[in-house]
Amino acid sequence: MDRLHKAALITRLVQALRAHGSWCGETHIQKATYFLQELLQVPLGLQFILYKHGPFSFDLREDLTGFRADELLRLEPQPPPYGPKFAATERAAYIQGIYSQTVAKYRPQIDLVATQLGPRRVTGLERLATGLFVTFDAAAGATVEARAEALHGLKPHVSPEEARAAIHELDEIIRQAETLAC
Amino acid sequence: MAKHFHEIRDPIHVFVRLTSAEREMVDSRAFQRLRHIHQLALTYLVYPGATHRRFEHSLGVMELATRVFDVVTRDDNLNHTLRSELGELQERREYWRSTLRMAALCHDIGHLPFSHAAEKELLPNGWTHEQLTAALVCSDELRSIWNKRKIQSEDVVKLALGPKELPKERFSPWETILAEIVVGDALGVDRMDYLLRDSHHAGVAYGRFDHYRLIDTMRILPSPPMEDEEQSDGLALGVEEGGLQSAEALLLARYFMFSQVYCHPVRRIYDIHLKDFLKEWLPAHMFSTETDDHLKMTDTEVTAAMRLADRDSGHPGHLHARRILRREHFKPIYQRNPSDSAINPEAGRAVFFALCDKFGADSFRHDRYPQGSGTPDLPVLPRNGKVASSLALSQVLDRLPAVSIDYVFADRVIEKRAAAWIDKHRDEVIRPKSEEESHGQAS
Numbered sequence: 001m002d003r004l005h006k007a008a009l010i011t012r013l014v015q016a017l018r019a020h021g022s023w024c025g026e027t028h029i030q031k032a033t034y035f036l037q038e039l040l041q042v043p044l045g046l047q048f049i050l051y052k053h054g055p056f057s058f059d060l061r062e063d064l065t066g067f068r069a070d071e072l073l074r075l076e077p078q079p080p081p082y083g084p085k086f087a088a089t090e091r092a093a094y095i096q097g098i099y100s101q102t103v104a105k106y107r108p109q110i111d112l113v114a115t116q117l118g119p120r121r122v123t124g125l126e127r128l129a130t131g132l133f134v135t136f137d138a139a140a141g142a143t144v145e146a147r148a149e150a151l152h153g154l155k156p157h158v159s160p161e162e163a164r165a166a167i168h169e170l171d172e173i174i175r176q177a178e179t180l181a182c
Numbered sequence: 183m184a185k186h187f188h189e190i191r192d193p194i195h196v197f198v199r200l201t202s203a204e205r206e207m208v209d210s211r212a213f214q215r216l217r218h219i220h221q222l223a224l225t226y227l228v229y230p231g232a233t234h235r236r237f238e239h240s241l242g243v244m245e246l247a248t249r250v251f252d253v254v255t256r257d258d259n260l261n262h263t264l265r266s267e268l269g270e271l272q273e274r275r276e277y278w279r280s281t282l283r284m285a286a287l288c289h290d291i292g293h294l295p296f297s298h299a300a301e302k303e304l305l306p307n308g309w310t311h312e313q314l315t316a317a318l319v320c321s322d323e324l325r326s327i328w329n330k331r332k333i334q335s336e337d338v339v340k341l342a343l344g345p346k347e348l349p350k351e352r353f354s355p356w357e358t359i360l361a362e363i364v365v366g367d368a369l370g371v372d373r374m375d376y377l378l379r380d381s382h383h384a385g386v387a388y389g390r391f392d393h394y395r396l397i398d399t400m401r402i403l404p405s406p407p408m409e410d411e412e413q414s415d416g417l418a419l420g421v422e423e424g425g426l427q428s429a430e431a432l433l434l435a436r437y438f439m440f441s442q443v444y445c446h447p448v449r450r451i452y453d454i455h456l457k458d459f460l461k462e463w464l465p466a467h468m469f470s471t472e473t474d475d476h477l478k479m480t481d482t483e484v485t486a487a488m489r490l491a492d493r494d495s496g497h498p499g500h501l502h503a504r505r506i507l508r509r510e511h512f513k514p515i516y517q518r519n520p521s522d523s524a525i526n527p528e529a530g531r532a533v534f535f536a537l538c539d540k541f542g543a544d545s546f547r548h549d550r551y552p553q554g555s556g557t558p559d560l561p562v563l564p565r566n567g568k569v570a571s572s573l574a575l576s577q578v579l580d581r582l583p584a585v586s587i588d589y590v591f592a593d594r595v596i597e598k599r600a601a602a603w604i605d606k607h608r609d610e611v612i613r614p615k616s617e618e619e620s621h622g623q624a625s
Binding site: 026027050052053058066078080083084100101102 | 350406524555564584614615
């Protein structure tokens with residue numbers, strides 16, 4: 001996917017996340033984009049690794065900076081001590097208009113991610129995204145218990161109970177994604 | 183009596199001190215090769231003083247990495263929580279200090295001739311200079327140095343390259359911090375040294391900042407919180423509030439060095455001509471990834487080949503060598519501007535393809551570089567002890583623009599005609615076509 005198509009989709013995702021109450025810092029965008037690409041198969045061409053708050057893409061970080069340089073995204077500083085929020089600009093809407101077919105094609109996937117992840121905070125996003133990472137990593141049909149254990153192993157500050165709850169929530173999102181694909 | 187410490191004079195840090203083990207590393211073939219790799223590729227054709235090499239830069243990175251390590255691991259700079267989270271530091275402080283120094287020394291040994299200039303398109307798919315660095319660190323020659331000092335080569339690789347370049351590796355929080363000291367986006371010492379050193383040699387003042395003050399105020403801190411009442415997990419390199427202005431100065435220095443030196447249009451077109459030359463001259467049109475071949479190939483070999491090619495019209499790469507050595511480089515005829523970017527953020531690409539269609543592809547080159555590093559959202563420790571985002575405290579950082587360049591260059595033979603044509607047709611060329619229009623045309 002070329003850069004401007006990607007810009008149209010990522011900026012649309014930022015708008016959708018904010019519409020669903022997301023703080024929309026970089027971590028929120030990272031996790032939502034991970035779901036969009038890896039679970040919902042939107043071909044953004046990003047490489048994700050397991051990093052500080054779970055799956056993270058340095059490629060996406062570069063894209064976000066590039067989109068700021070192109071005035072498609074802007075940072076909204078917050079009062080201390082909080083990190084900034086991202087917001088899409090008017091120019092982003094213009095780019096989305098040019099690539100309206102691509103935006104329309106992936107709108108259901110973006111809406112699903114925004115609905116499910118927009119209201120969540122960083123700790124919740126970290127659990128779900130890391131849960132998805134271990135689900136992809138696990139053998140097909142791995143149990144909730146096995147995946148929760150793997151999640152707890154990777155993120156020891158997530159208790160086994162919290163890990164199990166996250167995997168249950170994740171499985172519901174996966175089910176909705178499968179329904180969308182049908 | 184044999185000396186156990188060795189001193190090397192350095193224009194930036196005055197003295198860089200080495201242990202005998204580190205001297206052995208410096209004397210290795212892989213490190214000595216860096217004496218023949220220009221830090222800034224062909225930038226010396228624009229800024230004549232910029233002839234410094236990766237050799238002294240790597241020594242400088244080791245020196246700064248040590249200073250940062252010593253500050254951030256000093257007992258009174260770590261609170262109780264951090265001490266318990268960084269168990270590896272408590273258990274093996276000296277091991278990690280030595281490994282960090284070695285990693286800093288090694289971080290650039292995989293660079294191709296002329297540093298970054300020739301990397302893209304000149305290595306087999308999936309290869310980067312960082313992978314060459316990893317291969318060299320794990321080579322028999324260097325392994326024998328690590329083994330004697332009980333240093334794990336895998337640890338050296340991790341700290342020298344960081345998580346970004348090693349997506350399959352898992353990093354502990356402590357390893358992440360150490361890698362951040364070397365190659366971190368905001369406060370990494372690789373960046374600190376190259377800004378100071380490049381500005382010194384290029385003869386520009388833009389890259390200077392108060393690195394003494396900055397390093398003295400650096401701390402390992404919790405990542406800044408991102409949302410209301412939510413403390414972030416994870417640790418990062420940050421600064422005490424008193425160092426915030428020095429951090430601002432570093433990030434401004436980066437901005438100015440990129441916009442004034444690294445992205446200077448003539449420097450950029452020399453990079454492109456060099457890449458064109460290498461593509462024609464190299465066997466199989468790319469560099470070998472065999473470590474022995476890599477060790478033999480430096481700027482010296484490439485320069486000698488260019489000089490031969492310049493004099494012999496039958497030599498591969500003749501035309502491109504001439505463009506470099508006789509200063510017959512292509513000239514910029516289009517560059518990014520706010521008005522065009524508002525219509526099409528990829529306006530340069532549109533201009534380039536239109537010119538290629540009209541006049542032929544051989545006469546034009548396109549160069550697009552959007553800044554890659556992220557927003558400088560680093561943790562800051564105010565006097566009240568409540569860690570905050572640098573972007574919430576600094577009135578400079580949130581206004582710092584990201585560098586983005588977009589040039590089109592033309593052969594001097596056609597430059598004026600092409601520029602006149604673009605002046606005339608610019609509006610229609612840069613206007614992006616909607617998907618409906620594009621699909622309508624296709625059908």
